[in-house]
Amino acid sequence: EVQLVESGGGLVQPGGSLRLSCAASGFTFSSYAMSWVRQAPGKGLEWVSSISGGGGGTDYADSVKGRFTISRDNSKNTLYLQMNSLRAEDTAVYYCAKHSSNLYVSPDDCWGQGTLVTVSS
Amino acid sequence: EIVLTQSPGTLSLSPGQGATLSCRASQSFSSSYLAWYQQKPGQAPRLLIYGASSRATGIPDRFSGSRSGTDFTLTISRLEPEDFAVYYCQQSGSSPYSFGQGTKLEIK
Numbered sequence: 001e002v003q004l005v006e007s008g009g010g011l012v013q014p015g016g017s018l019r020l021s022c023a024a025s026g027f028t029f030s031s032y033a034m035s036w037v038r039q040a041p042g043k044g045l046e047w048v049s050s051i052s053g054g055g056g057g058t059d060y061a062d063s064v065k066g067r068f069t070i071s072r073d074n075s076k077n078t079l080y081l082q083m084n085s086l087r088a089e090d091t092a093v094y095y096c097a098k099h100s101s102n103l104y105v106s107p108d109d110c111w112g113q114g115t116l117v118t119v120s121s
Numbered sequence: 122e123i124v125l126t127q128s129p130g131t132l133s134l135s136p137g138q139g140a141t142l143s144c145r146a147s148q149s150f151s152s153s154y155l156a157w158y159q160q161k162p163g164q165a166p167r168l169l170i171y172g173a174s175s176r177a178t179g180i181p182d183r184f185s186g187s188r189s190g191t192d193f194t195l196t197i198s199r200l201e202p203e204d205f206a207v208y209y210c211q212q213s214g215s216s217p218y219s220f221g222q223g224t225k226l227e228i229k
Contacts, residue, residue: 037166044223045158045160045209045211045220045223046220047217047218047220061217104213105154105213106171106213107156107168107171107172107177107211108156108158108166108168109177110168111165111167112165113164113165
């Protein structure tokens with residue numbers, strides 16, 4: 001069974017940093033692209049960042065470019081999102097999602113349950 | 122940047138009725154890169170439709186998707202109680218991989 005479990009969320013002050021992790025199991029992790037998608041409280045879904053299966057290709061939303069870094073450790077079956085210079089508008093539930101192929105243009109066919117990040121003083 | 126506009130914002134229907142949800146794109150892109158997701162309160166999104174018209178694994182055949190130009194449609198025939206949720210379209214044809222704002226399907 002495919003499972004994605006996010007961790008690392010919490011309360012952080014504006015300007016602070018946080019690293020999210022997503023532990024994957026039940027599939028050959030290195031063969032699939034992965035993404036982070038967030039959802040602000042009471043709002044819709046927003047794509048944040050994607051990474052190819054081997055980690056050589058990445059892409060970011062303009063709202064996080066230069067502040068967030070997506071990475072993966074295929075030996076540990078884990079996806080990461082390093083978030084720096086956090087702002088109040090980054091407050092959201094962050095979901096990791098598995099794509100249906102190594103290409104991050106393919107659909108997200110499995111999602112984790114999410115981890116809440118709150119940016120507030 | 123491709124903007125996806127979903128309509129209506131809220132749709133009030135009764136179980137057993139059919140539902141038609143719309144997603145209009147600001148510019149054309151390949152149907153291969155349009156997906157629909159369902160999200161229930163407190164849950165993660167679930168993939169329903171990919172490639173504009175292909176059902177994901179385990180999705181009942183009362184869900185169907187179609188395309189006409191830059192207009193994409195999700196149709197749910199014979200609504201079941203578990204179908205009342207928020208539905209999002211997403212395009213992955215061009216970065217940023219935008220979502221529509223969502224359509225809330227509520228019980229009338």
